[in-house]
Amino acid sequence: MHDVGLRRSKHRESAVGEVEAWIEVKVAGARILTSEELARYAARSPVCGWRIPITLRIGRRFLDLIILPEFPRMAPRVALVEVGMDPNATPHVEEDGVLCLLDDMSSVADDDPLRVTQHVLESAQSLLERFSGGDVDAEFRREYLTYWARDSSKGAAPVFSLLRAAEGTRGIVAWAGRNIVLVAENEEDADHWLRHRFRDLDEKLVFVAGALFWMNQELVPSEFPRSRQQVLALSDGDRVGRRSLMEAAKACPSELFIVLGCNSGDAVCFTSVSLRRPPHLGHGFRPGERWRKFFAFGSAPARRHVLRIDGPWIHGRGKDERHSRLAKTSVIIIGCGSVGAPTAIALANAGVGSLTLIDPQVLESANVGRHPLGVADVGSYKSKALRNRLLSKLPHMTDVVEHHEGWQEIFSKNPRLFESADLVLSATGVWAEEGALNEWHVGSGRKIPVLYGWTEAHAVAGHAVVIKGSGGCLRCGTNSVGVRRFRVSDWPDGLERLKAEPGCGGLFQPYGPVELMSTIGLVAEMALDALLDDGQSKSSFHRVWSAREARIREFGGSWTSDWRKTVGDNERGSQTRELEWEARSTCRECQ
Ligand SMILES: [Zn+2]
Structure with a gap:
């Protein structure tokens, strides 16, 4: 058992006393939970609890009220006991029967423990009343990703997704290696991301075909595909989906990745299932039969969590149109020192798509205390180390180019580079450099902004x-x-x-x-x-x-x-x- 000393509030005893007095006087038929009964909630380190009768339309039932070590800073938990409802068929019920009423992080009034307790019990009652009336699916759909994650296959790695948050069933590509699975709209997107993410990839990458099924709404747990036939059935009545799946299955060397997409709340959400190629699929069957065999034999599908790593999601959760404007912009940064380097990182974090980093100097140990790069990069060109840092942090960036020369050398080789940028930022603090930059800027008609x-x-x-x-x-x-x-x-x-x-x-x-x-x-x-x-x-x-x-x-x-x-x-x-x-x-x- 871990030490819960720090979680304990000095106000807990009096708060528990207040709740206890109320239960004794006002809640007929309640009793204290035994330590055996509390053991069911051991993972939450319960302090004490009561079994409380409630009256629903379907009759009298019981709830467990459980006091946690953090009480009264954290609300008591309420668990479903003998309510006659299957926890796996009732939304908002965790595996130990505890109802999800308040987010664990939501703050509660710590000076009125009794009111908080009464509120929690009332919420539990109204939740159960709703579900005993049969309105269960809407709740399941609202919490789709939570149930999918709970139900995901143990040990199945999450899938990283570069997919556009766009509706529609379509063929996609997948790549597995380096302990990740990546799905993308096409090979070009996936290759671009992987070579940014893993700087040492120099081999030709082999991608496999996959499929994205667009669904009209979220699945409820009873609809989660648990067999290969159920995966195939997702494409029933969907010609594009069936064809993508067929092509992918025919070409599948080892594992087939299928992404399920739908609108959920105000965002697009993705989940994934994968199917291993059946061991004895062989070449003996006619191609037309082989893909059917793919879905008839073999291990159960692995249900996986999908992590969106596309630019719009990373920079703005897909909600701010300014991101798509910034993603198309290109900024030249002259001087990757204590002002230029962190500014470059800030602009990349904000969603600027392309950066050109110019600095002829190597990082000295004396720079490290005021520079985002560290001792591991001492002796490397600042521009180069910063480029590597940015690309592994944000591999979806369109490009980060570095030049470890002065800006004038770069300019003499490629003057158009400067004219085609959306912004030039100079942070060298060196007049010889900045005076020359200003001379070029004025001479070229000041068509793009230059920031110092x-x-x-x-x-x-x-x-x-x-x-x-x-x-x-x-x-x-x-x-x-x-x-x-x-x-x-x-x-x-x-x-x-x-x-x-x-x-x-x-x-x-x-x-x-x-x-x-x-x-x-x-x-x-x-x-x-x-x-x-x-x-x-x-x-x-x-x-x-x-x-x-x-x-x-x-x-x-x-x-x-x-x-x-x-x-x-x-x-x-x-x-x-x-x-x-x-x-x-x-x-x-x-x-
Ligand atoms: Zn002037």
């Missing part, structure tokens, strides 16, 4: 500037050595180490990596705004984040008069502002 992200000394402030078709260019807001005209922090000579150690000198303090997250959030959000063009200004603009002034003073700095003018005298808390990035009439780049 950087931090100030000690990471006490962060900036994101997006340069668009109108408004200032990057040079409009910088002096001739790239120093930004608008700054948050002022430093006496010698305290601003940023100049001596470009891009990272500000981070050697414990809050550095933490405060950096605000800048990363600022840059990533601005990138998404630019890609989705959500009510954003058509002109260049600037977002600034600043730590509390006290943090800046800690390092001997102070707020600039520009920033003080922007935020006023409110020195408490960190702050974010959005500002114009204005064109400067004397700019040597754009005027």
